[in-house]
Amino acid sequence: MNDQPRRRPVKPHRRPKKDPVRFLAFEALRAVDERDAYANLVLPPLLKKARAKGDFDGRDAALATELVYGTLRRQGTYDAIVAACIDRPLREVDPPVLDVLNMGVHQLLGTRIPTHAAVSASVELARVVLGEGRAKFVNAVLRKVTAHDLDGWVEKVAPPYDQDAEDHLAVVHSHPRWIVSALWDALGGGRAGIEDLLEADNERPEVTLVARPGRSTTEELVKALGEDNSLPGRWSPYAVRMAEGGEPGALEAVRESRAGVQDEGSQLVAAALAAAPVEGRDSRWLDGCAGPGGKAALLAALAAERGATLLAAEKQPHRARLVERALAGNPGPYQVITADGTRPPWLPGTFDRILMDVPCSGLGALRRRPESRWRRRAEDLEAFAPLQRGLLREALKAVRVGGVVGYATCSPHLAETRVVVEDVLKGRGGEPVEAEWIDARPLLPGVPALGEGPDIQLWPHLHGTDAMYLALLRRTG
DSSP states (O other): OOSOOOOOOOOOOOOOOHHHHHHHHHHHHHHHHHHHOOOHHHHHHHHHHHHHHOOOOOOHHHHHHHHHHHOOOOTHHHHHHHHHHHSSGGSSOOOOHHHHHHHHHHHHSSSSSOOHHHHHHHHHHHHHTTTTHHHHHHHHHHHHTSSSSSHHHHHHSSOTTTTOOOHHHHHHHTTOHHHHHHHHHHHOOOOHHHHHHHHTTTTTTOOEEEEEEOOOHHHHHHHHHHHGGOESSSOOEEEEEETTOOGGGGGGGHHSSSEEOHHHHHHHHHHHHHSSOOOOOOOOOETHHHHHTTHHHHHHHHHHHOOOOEEEEEEEEHHHHHHHHHTTTSSSOOOEEEOOOOOOSSSSTTTTEEEEEEEOOOGGGTOOOOHHHHOOOOTTHHHHHHHHHHHHHHHHEEEEEEEEEEEEEEEGGGGGGGHHHHHHTTTTOOOOOOOOEEGGGGGGGTTOOOSSSSSSSOOOOHSOOOEEEEEEEEEOO
């Protein structure tokens, strides 16, 4: 009789199966983290390559996009949930492991993917990209996550609102605390408004097209898209919204730069500057920070209708090339140059209208670039401050008496908007400039909730646009 203990049969080694959708989403998340890349720049070429290989169809691309953007938007909330499910500080979890975990949490709590499928797919991805040992860790954490739905987890990990309102909102709506505070200051009001704004930042923005006047029409774009995939712009007469998404580059008008992809907020900024009354001559326009070219292309088309000339200046050569591409084929006279608006090559008093859309924190476009909320720091605004003031100061010198300057920024942060304008007009940090505010609100007829004026602030939750700011100033001396 054999007294030897019976050995368990050894399971045959199974190679992990690579899921092309989740693997691609993981690649995109790693590029965002490791290379400080932007998802809206990284993801399209990855999707294009996958389609070319035959790995993807439209539904696959949609899922990969949702996994990337959903994970990035809700990263703060998911970090808090993962932290509650592990026995070590979150900072000790390797970033690739955290990416797999957060993407798994998003599938469990932010999509309709069945629980068992979300867990098994995430564990399988971990086996492929992390190895068997870490895959077991991912499996254990995600199984703990399945204990509650999103509301249940938020109730557990977010501090009560009445104890710490800003921290509560930061966890619930997945924004850094300092951004919650800054947006609340800019917005004013009570809890409802800030919650609506933060929630709007977490929604996928529509794709909006602009029909450049004299080169394309909204009717042409609607016809090309089809009535089922087109909606009129909410506020801009040049806008058409893509109801069901799709690839804008497939449209002939977009390929030929007669139309483009442009948020309505940016369209409204250009339209308001073009509509502002000027005294006397109106033939020389300047876009002083023109890259990547969306506003410049719209301004060039509007200028051409009046027989005016646009000069588009951009400091960075590669962005200047994007401006040239956007303006290609414009029927009116225009010129694109590489130039620094703080050390301009043009003479004072040269222009009748100037748009200065200054570099900024980008807090107004968190819907489109969700990763930027985790990269930005409050101290970053200090670095932008001298540049913003310098550009506005030089723009007011470059415009002639009676001409108009539009100071614009894709941020609602008060330190980048009204404070900059007031500092320049009062001569803080430089010589005072003789200029007066123009009430910009009447120049956007039909657009509600523009504030008390004379400047305007657009909001995602109120206008469905990026949080663009615009101040219009007329030089008086």
